[in-house]
Amino acid sequence: MIPYGRQDISPEDIDAVTEVLRSDWLTQGQAGPTFERALAAYCNARSSIAVANATAALHIACIALDLGPGDWLWTTPNTFVASANCARYCGASVDFVDIDPRTYNMSVSALAEKLAAADKQGRLPKVVVPVHFAGQCCEMAEIRVLADRYGFKIIEDASHAVGGEYRGRKIGCGDYGDTTIFSFHPVKIITTGEGGMALTNDVKLAERIGYLRTHGIIRPAQRAPDGQPSNEERDGPWMYEQIELGLNYRMTDIQAALGTSQLARLDSFIARRRELATRYDRLLTKLPLTCPWQHPDTKSSWHLYVIRLHRNEVKLSRRQVFDALRAAGIGVNVHYIPVHTQPYYRNLGFTTGMFPEAESYYEDAITLPLFSKMTDAEQDTVVAALEKILA
Template identity: 65%
Template sequence: MIPYGRQDITQADIDLVVDVLKSDFLTQGPMVPRFEQAVAGHVGARHAVAVNSATAALHIACLALGLGPGDWLWTSPNTFVASANCALYCGAQVDFVDIDPRTYNMSPQALERKLVQAEREGRLPKVVVPVHLCGQPCDMAAIAALAKRYGFKVVEDASHAIGGKYKGEFIGSGRYSDITVFSFHPVKIITTAEGGMALTNDPALADKMALLRSHGITRDPAAMTEAPHGPWYYQQIELGFNYRMTELQAALGVSQMTRLDEYVARRHALARRYDRLLADLPLATPWQHEDGYSGLHLYVIRLRQGGRSHAAVFDALRASGIGVNLHYIPVHTQPYYQRMGFKPGDFPEAERYYAEAISLPMYPTMTEAQQDEVVAALRKALDA
């Protein structure tokens, strides 16, 4: 089976992790801040907070921005459920903004229309979470302009997008948002096995997220309500969580970061080759906006109407040993969200995307022979 994604673990990665195993620190030590500095320095952000998953990063980002009961968070329906669930963890309510049919990201035009109506109804969002699906950046300049006009905060869900750029700057720089979140799951662009990170240029937000990731506990005397009882003393000043990243994970991330640009460049080479090989088939290949340089976590095709059914093509590819996948089932159609009142038909562009999309295998160590095998299987699946 050729998987849709695969991590690349080198001897250098292994060696650095082994060094940590032989060190005095396995959970919290010097490697976590080293990884934070590596990512922040690469993308041009001032602060980074490493955690054990991107879901955790989204959660503490929302909490740091003050999201809570009575508030609204809006996100894309075309994403993994974590982009919406983070609001529910905070006691807030969720709504969605339909996608642009070319980028598959949150549509700024749909967002503006929804904001106009929400302002009339007195239910403007406190936080908006645009999702850089497949690694392609959203139209962040337009979203940031709307944030300024309507007073909401922006959290970029860049789980797919580390190494990508928007208007010449790395995603994560924070120019157009309050916080950016990355994921380091094994199928993502770089991996820490599991893990995530929240980046911001606001020191107060960074401090709040760092506090929340570790039980809300501080050892900083300046943040305490009384003088320390001794060098052992700490205080819990917030209700936090055990969201810490380990030294082992951070070591893997530090090593992987040295190959980030190489990985993204290889993904672009594979994507260009797919574009050529698939040009004559009855499907749409990914469209790339001129303002963006995608991280290309995923290569998604959309089947054209009139051919074999979506499910039949998907099943035929799996039967041929091609580990295709589908990203994503629209969140508002999930049973949990339907119990909140959402229903099919609410966000038609996201639903049309779901009915046609298939994620083809793409990862840095993929060979051209493997790619040819994918294309041959797809041709056969479409012709059968």
């Protein structure tokens, strides 16, 4: 089976993890800060906070932005459920913005129209979560303009997009969003096994996210939000203070060491993914399907390569094509089932038909295999199987 995604682990990665396992610190040592500094430098961001996974990063970013009951978070239906669930963890309400039919990202025109209507109704969102689907950045300059006009905060869900670029700058640099979230799941661009990161240029926001991941606790060397130092002089160097109700969302040193090692090869991973994406574009050109379109302002990191079948030209259903590819040893997948159609969100009042572009996209989308260790021969096998099935 050729999988749709696969991690790329080198001997250097194994050595980095082994070094931590032989050390005195398996967690809360120096591997975490090292990884944070390295990724912040790569993205040209001021601060980077490593956490257990991207869902945890989304959750504490929402807490740090004071999202709570009575507030609204808007995101896209074309994403994994975590992009919406993070609001529900905080007791906030969720709504969605339909997607652009070419990029499959949040539609700026749909967002602008929805914001204008919400402004009249007094139901503007406190937070908007644009999702950089498949590795391609949303139109963040336009979304930033809308944020300034309507007063919402931006959490960029860049779980697919580490190493990607927008207008010549790395995603995560903080030019447009209040914070950017990355994922390091094994099928993502780089991996820490599980793991996530929140990047921000806001010093106070970084501090709050930092202590929220550790039970809301600060140590003597840190300062509380009111600027007062912890009282080490009174009690001793063991002193710690819980200043807020936080969570245990830390990343281990084992994970962080793997992340730092992987980061050294990030550019080569992306270069290979871009080669494969370009090759797919060429090899699939005569088939009854649409290849991913790329906005000229973006350089995708190509976490996913998603095709859309031309339903009026293909005699088989999407399910039949999917099953035939799986039977041929091609580990295709589908990204994503629109979040608003999930039973949990249906129970909150969402129905089919509310976001037609996302629903139409879902009906004919198939994710083809794409990973940095994929060979040309494996890609040829994928294309040959697809040609045979569609014929």
